[in-house]
Amino acid sequence: MNLEVSIGKLKLFNPVMVASGTFGKEYGKFFDINLLGAYVAKTVTLKARIGNPPPRVTETFAGMLNSIGLENKGVDDFIENKLQELSGLKIPIVASVAGDNENEYAALCKKLDGCRKVRAIELNLSCPNVRHGERIGLIAQDEKAVYGIVKKARGSTDKTLIAKLSPNVTDITVIALAAERAGCDAVSLINTFPALAVDTQTFRPMLGNVIGGLSGPAIKPIALKMVRDVCNKVRIPVVGIGGITDYKDALEFMICGATAFQVGTANFINPEAPIEILKEIKSYLKRKNIESIKKIIGSLEI
Amino acid sequence: MRNIKARVIYNNRVSAGFYGMSIRSAYLAENTRPGQFFEVKCPDGSGTFLRRPLGAHRIHKDGVEMLYEVVGKGTAALSGMKAGQELDIIGPLGNGFKIDRTKDKNSEAILVAGGIGVAPLVALAEALAARKERKIQVFIGAKTKSHILCEKEFKKFGCEARVSTEDGSKGTKGFITEKMDVYLSAKRYPLNAKIYACGPDGMLKAVAGIAEKYGMQCQISMEERMACGVGVCLGCPVKTKGALGYKMVCKDGPVFDTREIAW
């Protein structure tokens, strides 16, 4: 059975990835992370960020809100320390970066370009929990900004580049096409939806940052539709993200055209979710007598 | 830490709205220390999404026990579980209380509990008693009489227990921190006494102030809303005086030295 897929120059032994900010080496206590397709690290920025005030997470129906605010110690710490901690990983490590403008993204890519351990870079253009300098709204809502950032990032690294997109747009295919035109190797979608939860006892928002990003099964059908729309428009591979909890969810994304997928919030509830999904995809393919996972990709019949 | 499906041994109502659930797990029994906690999946049909953090209340030979207050749908669903049912639980998590290895003959322990905050302090008292701590003084405070829990357990471990309630229905009327302060000032407690506390934020802050006043070392078990419980989501920050500001309650805590916290 062949589970291999490719994203740009990146060859994955299987399409199971884990989503930025929802996974860490701690989960290596529950299963062998080296069995996955790739490891996506938490987003880092040029300088350390302290993140948003608590509470930062709250539960909603079939999902959760988070307003972490990209807390991280900065890209230099990532290169010097975080990557060392991941030295036991043999699978591709995808770094995730965010900045305020093209120059910051380019600088981040340049720094990571020198790291042998980093095999690909995901450009997080879509975090709903931070403000980017003077910008109103998300980078991923601005077709021109996306084009400019990807173009400049492309000029700074030869590594596989993945643009991570926001669902909070009128037409996500327009943004995906801009990323493709600018030279991205792949797009990943979706990041969380900006959302709100209120406490009726205190009349206050549930989160310290007032708003947060909605993730989990609640967003899956919307993510799936967006993945299909984008797959119908772009030629580059699409990485499906959003509410994937079991192997059927994952297969739905692949049937709609995703080359690979990322497991996010599900990790918090079931730390073994990614490995269970992988095992069950294998038995599914066996049951269905399907030789290669590639046969599944884009197999939606209408 | 492991993700375990453990059988419920019993799940008893201990007072109105409070339950004690004991589960069978040799692994947790062997590896859990006082002050650590678990991430519990509430039973199907509870309508919850995330796991719920609950502290280790007792560490038995064949498993662990949790003491919890029903405050919402997750804890309500847990209270309906019966002996023999399976509980999906991740643990042990967090750092736990620091208990000095070297035995100091003069050391004394002061435990301060607010409401359901008694839960982890019982496991701590048992551990301290087992190493023959010279004296364990427990202060238990709550809103009202029915919320005063575990007095008997503490006494069983040879602790002295003092009680206050906000409505005066049991013990002294008022906040437990006031009682503790009065007691300490009258007693001229030895400086090497150590304070351990768990309860609502306001209480912990008051305890920290008292500890500072008497120059005593003080460990508190803190709470924050959690998602992963293992330190990956950065969802449970507590502001500290350290360089980068926030530490994570689930991984760096839940027990912190009060001198670390930026209130």
Ligand SMILES: Cc1cc2nc3c(=O)[nH]c(=O)nc-3n(C[C@H](O)[C@H](O)[C@H](O)COP(=O)(O)OP(=O)(O)OC[C@H]3O[C@@H](n4cnc5c(N)ncnc54)[C@H](O)[C@@H]3O)c2cc1C
């Ligand atoms: C490390 C740690 C250890 C804990 N140990 C215990 C314990 O031993 N016994 C016990 O009864 N409780 C404990 N708690 C609190 C417990 O996790 C919450 O009461 C529980 O999650 C509420 O779930 P629910 O679905 O019943 O309520 P929900 O419907 O989720 O919420 C109901 C109310 O509970 C409050 N709440 C929700 N989550 C938390 C939380 N993480 N911390 C504090 N308040 C919360 C909310 O503000 C709300 O007012 C602990 C919390 C932490 C972080």
Ligand SMILES: Cc1cc2nc3c(=O)[nH]c(=O)nc-3n(C[C@H](O)[C@H](O)[C@H](O)COP(=O)(O)O)c2cc1C
């Ligand atoms: C707690 C939390 C933190 C996250 N942090 C990041 C991040 O740092 N960078 C990023 O690109 N996405 C981040 N995300 C978004 C996820 O990677 C993912 O796109 C989103 O949660 C949707 O997938 P899911 O429903 O499977 O979780 C975060 C999500 C959560 C829940």
Ligand code: FES
């Ligand atoms: S709950 Fe995820 S880091 Fe603490």
